[in-house]
Amino acid sequence: MTGWTEDGLLKSWRALAKRDGESDWQFVHLTDVGPVAIKAGCHFPGGREALLVSFPGTVLADGGGLPEGKGFDVMPIKDTTQFAGRSAIGLVRRVEGSLDIFAVMAADVLRALDATSAKTPQALAKSLVGRVSEWQAFMARKRRPMSPQSQIGLAGELCFLDRLCDLLGASEAVELWKGPLHAAQDFHIGTGAVEVKSSMAGTAFLARINSLEQLDTELAPLHLAAVRFEEADDGLALPERVAALRARMSEAGVRRALDALLLLSGYDDEHADHYRRRLRIAETRSFAVGPDFPCLRRATTPGPIRKVVYTLDLDALGQPAQPLEEALFSLGMIHHEP
Known part of the structure; x- marks a missing residue:
């Protein structure tokens, strides 16, 4: 997975942006990090860009402490066809959220997962929660002039x-x-x-x-x-x-x-x-x-x-x-x- 860039993610999202059928989701597989599967997705209506991370069994089935915040939503994904026997979490750009910042965030999450030393579901879930929490804190921060x-x-x-x-x-x-x-x-x-x-x-x-x-x-x-x-x-x-x-x-x-x-x-x-x-x-x-x-x-x-x-x-x-x-x-x- 090393080498995933913001531009690579943007290309994947552009390819998914045209809705095919009536499904609320369209996905494309990006990579696997140990037992964790990662997909790019678009959520309809609206074609909002998303990063989908799925774990075996019930790890993070209910969101696992992932925070709500600014710029993007965190939502459990219920799709038995795509994620049979797995629990999936979607990081989905909000309508008012910056696509540029969301792409940087998604690429950073990918790199953080890839850099996790222990590739167990629990270690990767902890890494995901920590990184997303940091990003939500950034999104919520009021921007003031630099010192x-x-x-x-x-x-x-x-x-x-x-x-x-x-x-x-x-x-x-x-x-x-x-x-x-x-x-x-x-x-x-x-x-x-x-x-x-x-x-x-x-x-x-x-x-x-x-x-x-x-x-x-x-x-x-x-x-x-x-x-x-x-x-x-x-x-x-x-x-x-x-x-x-x-x-x-x-x-x-x-x-x-x-x-x-x-x-x-x-x-x-x-x-x-x-x-x-x-x-x-x-x-x-x-x-x-x-x-x-x-x-x-x-x-x-x-x-x-x-x-x-x-x-x-x-x-x-x-x-x-x-x-x-x-x-x-x-x-x-x-x-x-x-």
Whole structure:
């Protein structure tokens, strides 16, 4: 199943959108994750897009704690022909719900199920409930303008995404941006990852590390990219950075995916007038996060500690920084040694 994308799901839903007969549902099988079967579907009348997940027996037969919320409905599916001997749950887009966001959500649920280590019905049901609950919480959240620090953080990620577009093309680059999708690191590249941190020139570079997993992961090589901005008349305001990337993504046919990821990052066009500060890059550097890198690690953290957030002073690190190009070389993004 790895490789399912938002565009792939949209193509499946378009193929199902024309009602054939009087049935309330039309389905197409997508994949199996262990004993769990996954289908794309459309619910009529209205042709609302859906993701159907079915379990053997009565696992999740009544919804199993899946929440009601905004943007999409969660409903048990009673169809003895399609799901004989199984219990099926449908995630169905509401009429007022954004199709772009729903496609991102559905693809993320697929990836979360695929990443579940134990492929038992109970483990997969727990993974499904957890992921859907997170999405319902996001849908219910009131959107407010981003804080100044959040704006700087997003600007840094967009700069790195733009660099990946130069190297890979827009359609491949946007698939690597995982931070908005609950991933511990901002970008997953091959077997490795890059976490992007941003700050303003003239201040200490204090990077907020949001979890143990952010810098302690099995993904390798792992790099921490540090972007320092400065205010300047010839810099770009955040909406201008967004517009430039949208133009690149539109040419590649993947603007839908970018817009959904921007919204998940907290960027809403309704708030664009709040984002007038013009920033240009003053400095970029990176750090290889290896065994000697100063960070908290699960192996040396007491077991009862379940969640950790800490601040790392990048200016005080005892190891030298690398040019960003060296990190990109180690990740296979460029093929000539800097």
